Amino acid sequence: MTATKGLEGIVATTSKISSIIDDTLTYAGYDIDDLAKNATFEEVIYLLWHGSLPTTSQLAELTKQLADNAAIPVEVLNHFKTYPIDKVHPMGALRTAISLLGLYDDESDVMSDEANYRKAIRIQAQIPTVVTAFSRVRKGLEPVAPRTDLSFAANFLYMLNGKEPSSIEVEAFNKALVLHADHELNASTFTARVCVATLSDIYSGVTAAIGALKGPLHGGANEQVMKMLSEIGSVDQAVSYITAKLDNKEKIMGFGHRVYRKGDPRAKHLREMSKKLTEITGQPEYYEISIKIEELVTTQKNLPPNVDFYSASVYHSLGIDHDLFTPIFAVSRTSGWIAHILEQYSNNRLIRPRAEYTGPGLQKYVPIEKR
Numbered sequence: 001m002t003a004t005k006g007l008e009g010i011v012a013t014t015s016k017i018s019s020i021i022d023d024t025l026t027y028a029g030y031d032i033d034d035l036a037k038n039a040t041f042e043e044v045i046y047l048l049w050h051g052s053l054p055t056t057s058q059l060a061e062l063t064k065q066l067a068d069n070a071a072i073p074v075e076v077l078n079h080f081k082t083y084p085i086d087k088v089h090p091m092g093a094l095r096t097a098i099s100l101l102g103l104y105d106d107e108s109d110v111m112s113d114e115a116n117y118r119k120a121i122r123i124q125a126q127i128p129t130v131v132t133a134f135s136r137v138r139k140g141l142e143p144v145a146p147r148t149d150l151s152f153a154a155n156f157l158y159m160l161n162g163k164e165p166s167s168i169e170v171e172a173f174n175k176a177l178v179l180h181a182d183h184e185l186n187a188s189t190f191t192a193r194v195c196v197a198t199l200s201d202i203y204s205g206v207t208a209a210i211g212a213l214k215g216p217l218h219g220g221a222n223e224q225v226m227k228m229l230s231e232i233g234s235v236d237q238a239v240s241y242i243t244a245k246l247d248n249k250e251k252i253m254g255f256g257h258r259v260y261r262k263g264d265p266r267a268k269h270l271r272e273m274s275k276k277l278t279e280i281t282g283q284p285e286y287y288e289i290s291i292k293i294e295e296l297v298t299t300q301k302n303l304p305p306n307v308d309f310y311s312a313s314v315y316h317s318l319g320i321d322h323d324l325f326t327p328i329f330a331v332s333r334t335s336g337w338i339a340h341i342l343e344q345y346s347n348n349r350l351i352r353p354r355a356e357y358t359g360p361g362l363q364k365y366v367p368i369e370k371r
């Protein structure tokens with residue numbers, strides 16, 4: 001038995017949900033470029049969960065189900081108030097809150113297809129409420145109740161800020177949600193599938209996935225990108241900052257990818273949005289610094305930006321706190337995690353690979369007084 005470090009190139013499952021072939025990303029056969037330009041996030045949820053785009057009535061039904069289930073139990077809201085609020089990262093709060101939501105769901109451990117679909121709706125509907133309510137509670141503000149007349153993207157920004165977003169803000173946020181929704185067998189999705197392949201419940205699968213997304217080599221990179229942009233501060237500082245990091249063999253967050261070689265097709269949509277939004281907010285430097293970093297890292301390391309790179313300046317331009325960037329990734333990726341969880345249940349086998357043993361040879365037990 002020989003191990004493949006990081007399981008690189010190992011095909012671990014079949015899936016109908018999304019594919020990355022020759023650097024092209026598709027959701028159920030639809031090119032991400034097409035979806036990013038045309039689709040709402042609600043349509044993408046339907047596509048990932050059902051394998052086809054919804055009709056008008058199917059979309060209306062899903063939208064209503066999401067709206068009807070968006071409120072979260074008061075116990076979860078009260079729980080936030082018990083957290084050591086100034087020390088808690090919102091990804092830790094989110095991981096705990098999704099687990100907690102499972103305790104208040106009467107169907108948490110009911111494993112029928114119908115119950116699993118109802119739980120899927122509840123989790124997808126409630127995750128924006130959890131993220132936005134936590135954000136407000138930690139600032140001493142009252143949570144804003146979800147509205148039933150706004151789109152998923154608009155409702156998130158409304159619950160976060162307590163005021164209706166502009167159309168360009170909704171367009172940008174919807175696009176970001178569409179672009180982050182699914183990505184084949186990335187680390188957090190694999191985690192979710194491993195978890196539920198033991199026939200554990202959906203809440204456990206999503207909680208486990210949030211834990212995996214949190215790391216800076218995966219979803220946590222977007223917050224780190226913003227930290228880097230803030231540290232650089234102006235275009236003329238970019239060369240010395242990036243060169244020093246690369247000379248020091250440090251990774252530049254938001255660059256590189258395990259699967260893409262020529263580049264991440266999602267990045268260009270966010271680059272375009274970043275340009276537009278930073279002009280509107282009067283902070284074009286964040287876009288200009290990003291462009292300079294891209295030029296440096298692609299020429300010096302031949303590494304293109306991934307989805308996390310330009311999402312940072314997009315979310316910053318929407319006025320979103322930097323430590324909410326990764327929870328927002330989770331809000332979107334929940335749609336993909338759930339699609340994969342349901343697919344795993346539908347054709348399940350325990351996921352249990354082997355390890356190549358590299359420890360000592362056979363030892364004889366030595367009594368403690370003789371060691």
Ligand SMILES: CC(=O)SCCNC(=O)CCNC(=O)[C@H](O)C(C)(C)COP(=O)(O)OP(=O)(O)OC[C@H]1O[C@@H](n2cnc3c(N)ncnc32)[C@H](O)[C@@H]1OP(=O)(O)O
Nearest residue numbers: 216217218219221250251252253254255256257258306308
């Ligand atoms: C949504 C997402 O999860 S997208 C990814 C988000 N993560 C990041 O942006 C973090 C920065 N990027 C990385 O750490 C990596 O590119 C990963 C984790 C995304 C992919 O990593 P892997 O396929 O395991 O590649 P690995 O980390 O082994 O890197 C291969 C080589 O490229 C270098 N490299 C990879 N990414 C970077 C980077 N961002 N900056 C500088 N060098 C890099 C490595 O140092 C390594 O060099 P070496 O062979 O000289 O040691």
Ligand SMILES: O=C([O-])CC(=O)C(=O)O
Nearest residue numbers: 182183185186187258307
């Ligand atoms: O696929 C990956 O390894 C990481 C990624 O880009 C994603 O999860 O969107």
